[in-house]
Amino acid sequence: MEIIVGKTAGFCGGVTNAVKQTENLLQEGKEIFCLGELVHNAQVMEKLEKQGLKVIENIEEAKQNSCVVIRAHGVPPAIYQKAKENQIQLKDLTCPKVLKIHEKAEEYKQNGYYLFLIGAKKHPEVIGTFGFCGENACMIESMEDIPISLQKFQESNKKKIAIISQTTFSLKKFQEFTEKIKENLKEVEILIDNTICNATSTRQKETGELAKNVDAMIIIGGKNSSNTKKLYELAKEENANTQIVETVAEIELDEIKGREKIGIMAGASTPNESIEEVVRKLEKINVEE
Numbered sequence: 559m560e561i562i563v564g565k566t567a568g569f570c571g572g573v574t575n576a577v578k579q580t581e582n583l584l585q586e587g588k589e590i591f592c593l594g595e596l597v598h599n600a601q602v603m604e605k606l607e608k609q610g611l612k613v614i615e616n617i618e619e620a621k622q623n624s625c626v627v628i629r630a631h632g633v634p635p636a637i638y639q640k641a642k643e644n645q646i647q648l649k650d651l652t653c654p655k656v657l658k659i660h661e662k663a664e665e666y667k668q669n670g671y672y673l674f675l676i677g678a679k680k681h682p683e684v685i686g687t688f689g690f691c692g693e694n695a696c697m698i699e700s701m702e703d704i705p706i707s708l709q710k711f712q713e714s715n716k717k718k719i720a721i722i723s724q725t726t727f728s729l730k731k732f733q734e735f736t737e738k739i740k741e742n743l744k745e746v747e748i749l750i751d752n753t754i755c756n757a758t759s760t761r762q763k764e765t766g767e768l769a770k771n772v773d774a775m776i777i778i779g780g781k782n783s784s785n786t787k788k789l790y791e792l793a794k795e796e797n798a799n800t801q802i803v804e805t806v807a808e809i810e811l812d813e814i815k816g817r818e819k820i821g822i823m824a825g826a827s828t829p830n831e832s833i834e835e836v837v838r839k840l841e842k843i844n845v846e847e
């Protein structure tokens with residue numbers, strides 16, 4: 559059996575930086591809170607919590623003068639304000655690429671655009687970015703959201719639209735949604751700013767290619783990681799023998815045994831250890847076969 563691990567599998571730059579810097583803070587012995595899970599991966603979170611990281615869901619739960627980590631997803635402006643009011647020190651580990659989108663959202667808003675933010679409505683990054691978009695903005699997660707978004711735009715006093723995206727959204731869906739919007743608003747100025755992160759588009763492209771060329775695919779990542787789920791959907795479209803697992807224990811071995819080529823891909827919040835564990839397991843099957 560040949561095992562092929564995708565070159566882009568695992569932690570992206572933003573997640574690597576957030577985890578490393580949080581570990582450094584914990585090593586200094588400080589009491590560190592994190593607003594939401596630092597990464598959507600149970601194994602990584604367990605390790606950080608053992609080192610003392612405390613996850614809070616609300617900024618008000620942090621003690622005065624304590625340090626709160628802002629994860630790579632970023633937060634809406636209201637959080638910076640609340641931290642200031644409650645004298646909470648923030649360690650802002652928002653990924654620079656996400657910060658850039660916040661800047662763009664503010665710029666488009668100031669330049670009179672109505673904003674369409676394409677992304678998963680409940681995802682923290684989307685909630686954070688939406689906070690910078692102002693009142694004249696809509697979130698679009700699916701084709702069904704488009705008619706109501708167009709209606710809201712037409713009811714506003716805005717004459718032009720800027721479209722931006724969650725960094726980890728599916729490129730294919732982004733293109734389908736923008737085409738649909740353009741079809742419906744032929745007379746309106748539409749600025750399309752594809753803010754999907756390079757790390758994401760390269761990984762999605764590699765996942766599709768890899769899935770096409772192997773006999774079975776394993777996608778590794780946290781159950782609540784949206785970018786991992788997207789990789790799974792993409793791979794499944796190309797290869798019916800695709801499975802998604804969070805840990806090595808979840809692999810359905812019957813789907814793997816006897817296959818010649820196995821592809822492995824992992825989401826942006828999947829640590830190297832998880833990928834290595836899966837590879838070791840497959841190598842063991844190889845020896846036994």
Ligand code: SF4
Pocket residue numbers: 570571572573630631653654655656725726755756757758826
């Ligand atoms: S996926 Fe891209 S934008 Fe998101 S944290 Fe990683 S590097 Fe940053």
